[in-house]
Amino acid sequence: MSSDLNGGLQIVWVYPDLLSTYGDRGNMLILAHRARARGIPAQTIEVRSDQRLPDQGDIYLLGGGEDGPQALAAQRLLTDGGLARAAANRAVIFAVCAGYQLLGSTFFAKGDKCPGLDMIDISSDRGPSRAVGELAGDVDPTLGLPPLTGFENHGGRTHLGPGVKPLVRVTTGVGNDGVTEGAWSETILGTYAHGPALARNPALADLLLCWATGEQSLGPLDDTWPDRLRAERLTAVGR
Amino acid sequence: MSDEKKLPLRTAFAVSVSKTAAALSRATGRGDGSVIGGRLGMMIDPDLLAHLAAGREIALVSGTNGKTTTTRFTAAALGVLGDVATNSFGANMPTGHTSALARAGATRYAVLEVDEHYLAQVIQATEPRVVALLNLSRDQLDRAKEVAMMADLWRQALAAHPKVHIVANADDPMVVYAAGAHPADEVTWFSAGQRWQDDSHVCPACGGHIQRGEAGGWACANGDLRRPSPQWTLLDGEVVAPDGVPHEVKLQLPGTVNLGNAATALAVAAKFGVNPIDAIPRLGSVASVAGRYAQVERDGRLVRLLLAKNPASWLEAFEMADVAPTLLAINARDPDGLDTSWLYDVDFSPLRGRQVLVSGDRAMDLAVRLEINGVPFTHVKTFADAVAAVPQGRLEVIANYTAFQDIRAELDRVL
Numbered sequence: 001m002s003s004d005l006n007g008g009l010q011i012v013w014v015y016p017d018l019l020s021t022y023g024d025r026g027n028m029l030i031l032a033h034r035a036r037a038r039g040i041p042a043q044t045i046e047v048r049s050d051q052r053l054p055d056q057g058d059i060y061l062l063g064g065g066e067d068g069p070q071a072l073a074a075q076r077l078l079t080d081g082g083l084a085r086a087a088a089n090r091a092v093i094f095a096v097c098a099g100y101q102l103l104g105s106t107f108f109a110k111g112d113k114c115p116g117l118d119m120i121d122i123s124s125d126r127g128p129s130r131a132v133g134e135l136a137g138d139v140d141p142t143l144g145l146p147p148l149t150g151f152e153n154h155g156g157r158t159h160l161g162p163g164v165k166p167l168v169r170v171t172t173g174v175g176n177d178g179v180t181e182g183a184w185s186e187t188i189l190g191t192y193a194h195g196p197a198l199a200r201n202p203a204l205a206d207l208l209l210c211w212a213t214g215e216q217s218l219g220p221l222d223d224t225w226p227d228r229l230r231a232e233r234l235t236a237v238g239r
Numbered sequence: 240m241s242d243e244k245k246l247p248l249r250t251a252f253a254v255s256v257s258k259t260a261a262a263l264s265r266a267t268g269r270g271d272g273s274v275i276g277g278r279l280g281m282m283i284d285p286d287l288l289a290h291l292a293a294g295r296e297i298a299l300v301s302g303t304n305g306k307t308t309t310t311r312f313t314a315a316a317l318g319v320l321g322d323v324a325t326n327s328f329g330a331n332m333p334t335g336h337t338s339a340l341a342r343a344g345a346t347r348y349a350v351l352e353v354d355e356h357y358l359a360q361v362i363q364a365t366e367p368r369v370v371a372l373l374n375l376s377r378d379q380l381d382r383a384k385e386v387a388m389m390a391d392l393w394r395q396a397l398a399a400h401p402k403v404h405i406v407a408n409a410d411d412p413m414v415v416y417a418a419g420a421h422p423a424d425e426v427t428w429f430s431a432g433q434r435w436q437d438d439s440h441v442c443p444a445c446g447g448h449i450q451r452g453e454a455g456g457w458a459c460a461n462g463d464l465r466r467p468s469p470q471w472t473l474l475d476g477e478v479v480a481p482d483g484v485p486h487e488v489k490l491q492l493p494g495t496v497n498l499g500n501a502a503t504a505l506a507v508a509a510k511f512g513v514n515p516i517d518a519i520p521r522l523g524s525v526a527s528v529a530g531r532y533a534q535v536e537r538d539g540r541l542v543r544l545l546l547a548k549n550p551a552s553w554l555e556a557f558e559m560a561d562v563a564p565t566l567l568a569i570n571a572r573d574p575d576g577l578d579t580s581w582l583y584d585v586d587f588s589p590l591r592g593r594q595v596l597v598s599g600d601r602a603m604d605l606a607v608r609l610e611i612n613g614v615p616f617t618h619v620k621t622f623a624d625a626v627a628a629v630p631q632g633r634l635e636v637i638a639n640y641t642a643f644q645d646i647r648a649e650l651d652r653v654l
């Protein structure tokens with residue numbers, strides 16, 4: 001729990017001007033929607049790359065981006081320091097694709113090895129081919145979530161160190177390396193899944209909300225439509 | 240075939256094969272023939288497009304959105320001067336251009352819609368008099384190039400042809416960057432608005448932040464790129480020409496977006512010497528473009544089809560559509576792009592208060608999106624179910640590419 005939620009849950013979308021290639025706004029909208037539906041007031045804050053990143057937020061979101069913007073985002077986040085301070089406050093960080101890669105020690109952009117924020121024990125390089133298509137697998141059982149479904153589109157491969165756990169055992173698609181997908185440690189969680197990830201995985205959204213609020217569980221919602229979407233997508237990959 | 244006598248023998252043969260193949264393709268129901276015909280012709284004469292273009296006065300129209308409609312309007316406007324060859328079915332790659340010119344025979348003028356990836360190649364082959372640059376934004380995400388990279392490719396292509404006149408959108412920083420290195424007297428700027436700005440927050444010249452001001456103004460924070468002053472503008476539903484004279488333009492096609500497309504066409508035609516007053520009635524006679532905007536009566540419902548293939552064109556479709564029952568149909572097949580995440584780039588709230596129906600292969604993605612967006616909806620399995628679910632009167636249909644084709648095919652079957 002990062003703060004008393006007196007002013008409501010603060011959801012910070014980091015650099016939508018650089019990291020918003022694949023409907024990443026969706027993850028922010030879904031978190032706010034699912035919080036409010038439980039009576040938890042939620043405030044969404046979009047912080048552009050030419051602005052200072054506040055360090056008192058409850059949930060930080062990083063999205064996907066092309067090589068140039070990804071390298072620029074990493075550079076500005078390193079200079080700004082706000083995200084590292086937020087992590088020290090035990091804020092929740094949810095990062096997708098390019099945003100996931102730049103949380104690690106290094107990543108590749110435009111053929112160059114770039115320094116990342118080194119906030120989780122991962123490093124990324126280039127794979128032999130681009131991974132494009134449906135992504136699915138079984139989530140780390142300690143998180144108690146149903147199977148993950150998403151759509152991936154990236155050229156990177158990510159290597160996990162002992163400081164993180166894989167998020168998913170892959171059954172369809174590539175993810176980190178064809179075996180595992182995503183990573184998590186404490187309250188930081190990264191994935192290659194677009195879709196957006198939280199539209200297809202509402203239980204993952206609720207996990208992030210639990211981490212941010214300190215609640216053990218949240219009240220049930222009518223998830224008729226997300227459940228039908230999940231069933232359709234998982235059936236499409238033979239699950 | 241007298242018009243082909245001046246062509247080199249190999250070219251004449253290629254044109255003949257191209258036409259035959261196109262006719263066969265149409266006769267066997269495998270398409271309108273423009274692609275297969277052009278492809279065969281180009282195998283026989285690789286310079287076929289250049290040969291067919293030689294001697295014609297040509298305008299090219301490119302951009303992410305609006306190019307089919309603007310091409311149609313421009314061809315209509317140039318019709319004031321004489322016969323115009325054009326690729327009217329969205330076959331906008333060199334094979335389609337080849338086929339269109341071969342089919343048209345000898346015309347003094349040609350207006351070609353060009354896929355943004357092929358602009359450099361087609362400028363090289365056709366030596367156009369005017370190139371219209373409409374806009375650049377994200378499209379078919381999982382295979383498109385970065386938007387800024389495309390602007391750079393355009394800029395390089397145009398730099399190699401300084402005598403080509405450019406008609407360009409002053410409201411889109413990517414377009415302004417692409418046209419920015421051109422001799423100033425060879426650029427005509429128009430302003431038709433830019434609803435979708437999410438792909439142009441970052442300056443393509445320096446990576447700085449693009450700041451938006453009042454009345455559509457914008458400039459890079461570092462001062463190296465800013466909105467040029469447009470010569471052609473829209474004001475109170477009229478098109479204002481460079482001489483300051485406002486023209487009433489009565490279109491059958493809906494929305495301010497299409498008025499902007501009309502203004503662009505008038506600006507292009509003016510470079511060929513066409514007076515807007517002569518061209519405007521011809522623009523008003525355009526009723527549909529490759530099935531888009533077509534109105535079809537079915538069971539007492541007046542169905543209108545709008546194509547929305549990327550976030551920018553969804554916003555435009557909401558602006559064009561009447562406040563009436565609306566069917567949204569989404570697929571994610573290859574031509575649509577396989578990832579539906581872009582649904583969250585679009586704000587569907589303008590649809591609140593309308594009866595909304597969802598359909599298509601990926602209706603469930605749309606359902607989740609609308610729930611988050613606070614837009615009530617009903618799911619229908621087929622187009623016929625949608626028609627049955629709405630009262631008599633207008634039914635707006637907004638669909639992405641293959642969903643649009645599916646619904647068009649279904650409407651064609653019953654007619």
Ligand SMILES: [Zn+2]
Pocket residue numbers: 442443444445446447459460461462463464
């Ligand atoms: Zn700049």
